[in-house]
Amino acid sequence: MPKNNKQQKTYSKAVAKIVKHPLNDRWTMWYLKQDQKKSWEEMLDVVHSFEMVEDFWSIYNHIRQPSELNQGNDYSLFKYNVRPMWEDAANKNGGRWVLCVDKLYRRTKLDELWLDTLLCIMGESFEFHEDINGAVVNVRHGGDRIAIWTADSTNKRSVLAIGSKLREYLRLGPEFKLYYELHSASKDTEPLYII
Amino acid sequence: MSASPIARQACSHAQAIPSKRVLVTDASQLPELYSSTPGGTLYSTTPGGTRIIYERAFLMNLKNSPLSRTPPSNIPSGLLRGSPNVPINTKRSPSRQAAKQKIDDPQEQFEIDL
Numbered sequence: 001m002p003k004n005n006k007q008q009k010t011y012s013k014a015v016a017k018i019v020k021h022p023l024n025d026r027w028t029m030w031y032l033k034q035d036q037k038k039s040w041e042e043m044l045d046v047v048h049s050f051e052m053v054e055d056f057w058s059i060y061n062h063i064r065q066p067s068e069l070n071q072g073n074d075y076s077l078f079k080y081n082v083r084p085m086w087e088d089a090a091n092k093n094g095g096r097w098v099l100c101v102d103k104l105y106r107r108t109k110l111d112e113l114w115l116d117t118l119l120c121i122m123g124e125s126f127e128f129h130e131d132i133n134g135a136v137v138n139v140r141h142g143g144d145r146i147a148i149w150t151a152d153s154t155n156k157r158s159v160l161a162i163g164s165k166l167r168e169y170l171r172l173g174p175e176f177k178l179y180y181e182l183h184s185a186s187k188d189t190e191p192l193y194i195i
Numbered sequence: 196m197s198a199s200p201i202a203r204q205a206c207s208h209a210q211a212i213p214s215k216r217v218l219v220t221d222a223s224q225l226p227e228l229y230s231s232t233p234g235g236t237l238y239s240t241t242p243g244g245t246r247i248i249y250e251r252a253f254l255m256n257l258k259n260s261p262l263s264r265t266p267p268s269n270i271p272s273g274l275l276r277g278s279p280n281v282p283i284n285t286k287r288s289p290s291r292q293a294a295k296q297k298i299d300d301p302q303e304q305f306e307i308d309l
Binding site: 022033045046048053055057058125 | 246247248249250251253254255257258260262263264265266267269270271273274275276
């Protein structure tokens, strides 16, 4: 062990270079690649699982940004034991906060909003962090979407707290609305909450 | 590590665990053991332990550290930056029904290690 202050500082700096920072949870990044010859589940692929901040960055720094994906493709980030589909037991009773991002913003804002969404859920800054299952970005011709999936749609306090935290973290202006939808709701159902 | 979906359900009615805030501004302030968190031990196993929270600025600060710049292995082809972007027919998004068609054994999908 280092003896004096100077040594301690050098030691700390050296340690900081090789030590990775653990995240509260282990996460898996998924990629959905549109392919008409495959079923939806076959189109889904794991990018990587990680539980350290540096391992997240190592993946993020080397893969395409959402704006660089072909239309029809998705990225998802979910807790390790949750699959990015509403049929998963953890998602069954849940819903999602959806942020619609107009195609006009694809080049300028989509990637930044997606990164902030990832940092927000991995950094665990939510009061009800145990209700967060993951996040998805859909790159679509009709407009891109970012969603945070929560575990329990019946817990109004948790759902609304997560929604307003997300608004705050993403620094969303009034031009952006967040819609909370149940996974079990049919397509034309009104959102449960709008903030 | 978070609880399994079953464990999650079992404790969904439990009370929220009170959180305390321990501000970490530099990597050197972190405990040496991965199994402990600043100001306490693992939140999930020890009452009074801390949950790991990182502020955005702290995470962003690590973005360009040497370890963060190390290329990952086994990334699906075509996802790496600079690799050829294969054009794909985009007709319409798959419906929820399509997703329902077949669910494989979930275990199979999670046999992935770093």
